Amino acid sequence: QVQLVESGGGLVQPGGSLRLSCAASGSIFRFNAMGWYRQAPGKQRELVATITSGGSTNYIDSVKGRFTISRDNANNTMYLQMNSLKPEDTAVYYCNAQRAYYLPYWGQGTQVTVSS
DSSP, X not given: OOOXXXXXXXXXXXXXXEEEEEEESSOGGXXXXXXXXXXXXXXXXXXXXXXXXXXXXXXXXXGTTTEEEEEEGGGTXXXXXXXXXXXXXXXXEEEEXXXXXXXXXXXXXXXXXXXX
């Protein structure tokens, strides 16, 4: 059974930074792609960034240049470095992993609040 555990969320002022971590139980080599989603109150969950097993990355326009997704295969962990945070980045952030022929895996979420 795959488990994904997020950490690193919290309260930060506008312009600040946070680094989210997603620790997987077992090797992340199994996953074709991993990503971060977020869901703000009253809104649908949206994809923020993805990274493939080959290291290719993709971002939604609103976070390009501010967020960086990465993965540490040796430690079975994925990260999301978030800089220049804005109030509109406030949401619960979820880790996602995709593996061929399996349903997607999800973490439990970590709250990020950007407020002065």
